[in-house]
Amino acid sequence: MADFVTSLPSLEAIDATPAQKPRRLMTEILYDWVTTVDHKKIGLMYIGSALLFLVAGGIEALIMRIQLAVPHNTFVSPEVFNRMFTMHGTTMVFFMGMPILFGFGNYLIPLMIGARDMAFPRLNAFSFWVSLLGGLLLYYSFIGGSGLYGAGTAPDVGWFAYAPLTAKAFSPGHSTDYWTISILLSGIGSIGTALNIVATIISMRCPGMKLSRMPLLPWLYLVLSNMVFITVSPLTAAQIMLMFDRYLGSHFFDTQAGGSAVLWIHFFWIFGHPEVYILVMPAFAFMNEIIPVFSRKAIFGYPAMVAASVGIGFVSMSVWAHHMFTVGMGAGANVFFVLSSMVVAIPTGIKIFNWLATIWGGKVRFATPMMFSVGFLFQFLIAGLTGVMLAAAPFDWQLHNSYFVVAHFHYVLVGGILFAFFAAFYYWYPKVTGRMMNERLGKWHFWLMVIGFHMTFDFMHIPGILGMPRRVYTYEPRPGWEALNLIVSIGALFQAIAILLFVINLIRSNYKGDIAGNDPWDAWTLEWSVTSPPPVYNFATTPVVYSRRPLWDIKHPEDPDWNYE
Amino acid sequence: MSTIPITPEVADEPWVLPDKGTVGMACLIVAESAIFLIFVVAYIFYMGQSLGGPTPQQVLELPIFTTICLLSSSLTLHWGVAALRKSKVGAFTAWLAATFTLGTIFIVGTGMEWHHLIYVDGLTIRTNLFGTTFYSLVGLHATHVIVGLAMLLVALVAALTGHVKQEHAHRMDVLSLYWHFVDAVWIVVFTVVYVLGR
Numbered sequence: 220m221a222d223f224v225t226s227l228p229s230l231e232a233i234d235a236t237p238a239q240k241p242r243r244l245m246t247e248i249l250y251d252w253v254t255t256v257d258h259k260k261i262g263l264m265y266i267g268s269a270l271l272f273l274v275a276g277g278i279e280a281l282i283m284r285i286q287l288a289v290p291h292n293t294f295v296s297p298e299v300f301n302r303m304f305t306m307h308g309t310t311m312v313f314f315m316g317m318p319i320l321f322g323f324g325n326y327l328i329p330l331m332i333g334a335r336d337m338a339f340p341r342l343n344a345f346s347f348w349v350s351l352l353g354g355l356l357l358y359y360s361f362i363g364g365s366g367l368y369g370a371g372t373a374p375d376v377g378w379f380a381y382a383p384l385t386a387k388a389f390s391p392g393h394s395t396d397y398w399t400i401s402i403l404l405s406g407i408g409s410i411g412t413a414l415n416i417v418a419t420i421i422s423m424r425c426p427g428m429k430l431s432r433m434p435l436l437p438w439l440y441l442v443l444s445n446m447v448f449i450t451v452s453p454l455t456a457a458q459i460m461l462m463f464d465r466y467l468g469s470h471f472f473d474t475q476a477g478g479s480a481v482l483w484i485h486f487f488w489i490f491g492h493p494e495v496y497i498l499v500m501p502a503f504a505f506m507n508e509i510i511p512v513f514s515r516k517a518i519f520g521y522p523a524m525v526a527a528s529v530g531i532g533f534v535s536m537s538v539w540a541h542h543m544f545t546v547g548m549g550a551g552a553n554v555f556f557v558l559s560s561m562v563v564a565i566p567t568g569i570k571i572f573n574w575l576a577t578i579w580g581g582k583v584r585f586a587t588p589m590m591f592s593v594g595f596l597f598q599f600l601i602a603g604l605t606g607v608m609l610a611a612a613p614f615d616w617q618l619h620n621s622y623f624v625v626a627h628f629h630y631v632l633v634g635g636i637l638f639a640f641f642a643a644f645y646y647w648y649p650k651v652t653g654r655m656m657n658e659r660l661g662k663w664h665f666w667l668m669v670i671g672f673h674m675t676f677d678f679m680h681i682p683g684i685l686g687m688p689r690r691v692y693t694y695e696p697r698p699g700w701e702a703l704n705l706i707v708s709i710g711a712l713f714q715a716i717a718i719l720l721f722v723i724n725l726i727r728s729n730y731k732g733d734i735a736g737n738d739p740w741d742a743w744t745l746e747w748s749v750t751s752p753p754p755v756y757n758f759a760t761t762p763v764v765y766s767r768r769p770l771w772d773i774k775h776p777e778d779p780d781w782n783y784e
Numbered sequence: 785m786s787t788i789p790i791t792p793e794v795a796d797e798p799w800v801l802p803d804k805g806t807v808g809m810a811c812l813i814v815a816e817s818a819i820f821l822i823f824v825v826a827y828i829f830y831m832g833q834s835l836g837g838p839t840p841q842q843v844l845e846l847p848i849f850t851t852i853c854l855l856s857s858s859l860t861l862h863w864g865v866a867a868l869r870k871s872k873v874g875a876f877t878a879w880l881a882a883t884f885t886l887g888t889i890f891i892v893g894t895g896m897e898w899h900h901l902i903y904v905d906g907l908t909i910r911t912n913l914f915g916t917t918f919y920s921l922v923g924l925h926a927t928h929v930i931v932g933l934a935m936l937l938v939a940l941v942a943a944l945t946g947h948v949k950q951e952h953a954h955r956m957d958v959l960s961l962y963w964h965f966v967d968a969v970w971i972v973v974f975t976v977v978y979v980l981g982r
Contacts, residue, residue, distance in 0.1 A: 338804040338807075338808065339804070339808060410812075410815045413811070413815075414808050414811040414812060414815070415808075417807060417808075417811050418804045418807040418808040418811065419804075421801065421802055421804075421807045422801045422802050422803065422804035422807050423801070423804065424801060426799040427799070444811075445811075445814075447815075448811060448814040448815040448818060449814065449815075449818050450818075451815075452815045452816070452817075452818035452819045452822070453818055453819070453821075453822045455819060456818075456819045456822035456823055457822065459920070459924075460823075460826065460920065463909065463916070463920055467909050467910070468909065468910040469909045469910065469915075469916035469919075469920065470910075470912070470913050470916045471826060471916060471917075471920075476835060476912065476913065477830070477833050477834060477835045477912075477913050478830075478913065478916075479829070479830075482826065482829060486822060489822075
């Protein structure tokens, strides 16, 4: 083999003959998926399960918005409302956000660094299934939360589950246990996959791909995976403590026996805040790949982008207590966490400017992925600005746990991260299925999503400033509150329709989409050098790269990138 | 397009990347360190906060002998892997057996300590905050020792049945990395629980 291992995969090397597979039984196909250790199939299962949980979490959000559309509504009871916001938050963070980011990472990283598979394929499968088990257990709580004797109930302690509400005395039954164990399992899966990603990126890059030539997507996954070790582990430890408290009668968070409720808040947010950066890193990663391709320019400031990512990784570890300004930590701690939180804006700003500079002077193609990317840039910027506002402790004292906070973090999670994921879906779908997604439906999806998003989350800031607290199941008909809440709820409906169009597009394009070919976007990273969908073995010959844009070098042998790097 | 472009003149430097097993274990160690850190923080945070007895001063004794056993087991494993690298399988098996024995002595010692604490001193995980944090921190470490012993036992059985050869040295490197980590954690636990906490 050694003789062949000297160049990029030439077109002859690619086995382009479509394997005419015999029709197989449904059970055989299912068996294939359940037992697979292939990174592409595991990636797709991650994404598929995440989409199912997105729909579940979305329905929970809609139930909340219907309840809050008008004052004194009785659509759901207060108890059900508590379960809805708990399940919505837990689902979206642990069983939609984490799986979908690992799904894209699983699928793309080996292809982008020229590897055959992930470093530990069986660990990869284990991590996926254990995460999925966690998600299924969480939803099983609807049936089994009170034990088999009574009606079902889901966890209702909120997604950050402050002590001592989670103590056996205040949360009887098993619903909180399902919450704990599902997060514990999700954490094990996350650590397993993060470990796999780091080992893959460090040890399996193709010849010539130094870290300084690696595409930015693997770079960001390297940073976020390292963050997973340091942030998800504390949550795992805290969940073990909570289980000890509930099952063995220990006193970690038992205030009656001298335990501390504040300790749980610290432990949770030591996880909780960096988690937001873990979720946003893939969004940055997708922007780094999509914006250059649709601006027909190489990314502006590659080293600055890498440095900013690593910088965000480090700074994000020391900002958790900005969730705790109202706990009463004292002036010294407050000042520290105000400053460290504001410092995050600097590397993030560097990224925004680099993306703008990439677009600047480029030949921009406004295909659907690029439209979602531009939406991301605007919305993520606003989300960051309200973030800086909330990082100021006195401002936070006023608005803590109000709808302003809810609007802020949904601006990050929906306006930023979800938009970036939609961009990624439209961008890599042709690679995964071999067919393009429908552009017309895509544009409808984009505009409905933009309208719905801004109706919901722009207007949600104002009730917060007017004093509406989060997690109330209904409210008095006060001036301003009624109209604003109704607009917010109507916006949610627009978003639901947009996502429905997206799902239709996903399914329909798989059968009716235009044939994509290997490289429909005229892109530059290695995944576009193989067939769509990629063969199971990924690369017929191990590629060798000499620059950050290996496919540019192939397409433009007269002016290769290595002359400029 | 089908022709491969001229490649830039590069010295054909060998393309060597770190071993994936070592990298994976290093990642696991970082994650585990974070878990231990949280338990250690909880231990220190609740030091002297118990509402009732027994207190560490009354019931804890320095586990000097078992500590020496556990720490020296790191050395024996290190020498064992070094022997394997030189293809001395017999010496490797002997050192591995010694490591396993020393680790077992440690875990038996912990078991005896716990038995004494529970049945003589009446300290359980429910008794007070000291019991809560003590059993969970020391227990978390003991769990890691047991997992390490299980892996050492697998290696030992493989060695005794003649399945371990020189080329497996790098796998033993990964295992010994874990074992050294468990020992290093014990130094922290020992310092916090038996020195500072008493």
